[in-house]
Amino acid sequence: MRDDAGPSPGSSPLISTPLRDIQAVLFDLDGTLFDRETAVREVVASQYAAFSSELAGATRERFVGRMLELDAHGYGDKSELYPRLVQELGLPEPLAARLHAHFWDTYATVAPALPGARATLAALRARGHRLGVVTNGRVRVQEAKLRALDLLPYLDVVLISEREQLRKPDPAIFHRAVERLGLRAGQACYVGDHPVKDVLGARDAGLHAVWLRTPHFPAPELAHTAIDGLSELLALV
Template sequence: MTSPPLRDIQAVLFDLDGTLFDRETAVRDVVAGQYAVFSRELAGVTQERFVGRVLELDAHGYGDKSEIYPRVVRELGLPEPLAARLHAHFWDAYARTAHALPGARATLAALRARGLRLGVVTNGRVRVQEGKLRALDLLGALDAVLISEREQLRKPDPAIFRRAVERLGVRAAQACYVGDHPEKDVLSARDAGLHAVWLRTPHFPPPEVAHTAIDGLGELLALV
């Protein structure tokens, strides 16, 4: 179900991965780069097989990162210590990637020009998530950044959204949250009293609750 355009919005909050940050491209590039960095250890394994299996287990960001590389190493018959090195390399490279989704920077700038308060609510580690925002040059555009590790709260807990609107100085009904995941983003934001905006993606099914749906971040400018 799609709701009408939003009114009286004073703040816009965003998910990071898959919403502002092009996670799919970033992960593919990092893993492909690993094949080159670890070419000697991966000799005998094709790039297609290595990259494909890591991406499959990653499951668009919802695979257990601590288990992906040990499993890949076992399946490919590689030396066990290689798993820890691949895991550490992934997080170091991933935190420095600068893949913004189309329209991310321009949309934030346009919303800021209208006087709206802006923020990010994301799960993950502070070093990694702030590293991505820094690489994207978006930190300066945000009034609040809530990261699960620092907040000791994780989506889909509605409490992290309530904390976010409190920091922005608005009521939940005056804020919308934009994200790509139907439960962790859309449902949990609605449970916290925010307007939910789903950024359509082929990776997840549509949310089963009322929401506004967009195909690109630039469409927000016609909604708020």
């Protein structure tokens, strides 16, 4: 689950040299290992099919397209999003709660991985790196994604904001992750797609920050390593 607020535009110098003395690689989940954009599109399309008889003639394109706009790449609050969607489409108000429940019941069962996710984790593990995930969200939903992606066997630690009672970009959740691995912050890098929650949070905690480039967010405002695909990590650490 993502926060509502997005980052401010900005850019910064890139760090292109290999990262030294990295013993652990930590990852964001949504948009980094888990292809959230594809998953949400599939869930919303399934909602249209499941509820089509109650959608008062709204076209699939209108229903799916407007839902994706309101979702805002994960920063739209679902508890507010569905009432707004129902109101805009002139649908019965109680339908919003049913759509909301359907989304969460279905979301974690649709688990497309980003290209190279499993292969990259397997290669890093084979090299002796410790691996983990630090993610905002609900325990039930995020753990279900990791199981569906079949990534848990590769992970030494999984920190989820609901369980930890800490949320990125708070440096404390990153500190907690490296402490559980028995390492120092400088011995770990963190890979994520969000310039504030991931890059700024990791940098503030003393980890090496790796930004997975995305068209959905502007570049981070501080120095970072940038990659276009997960497999590029293998040349960096």
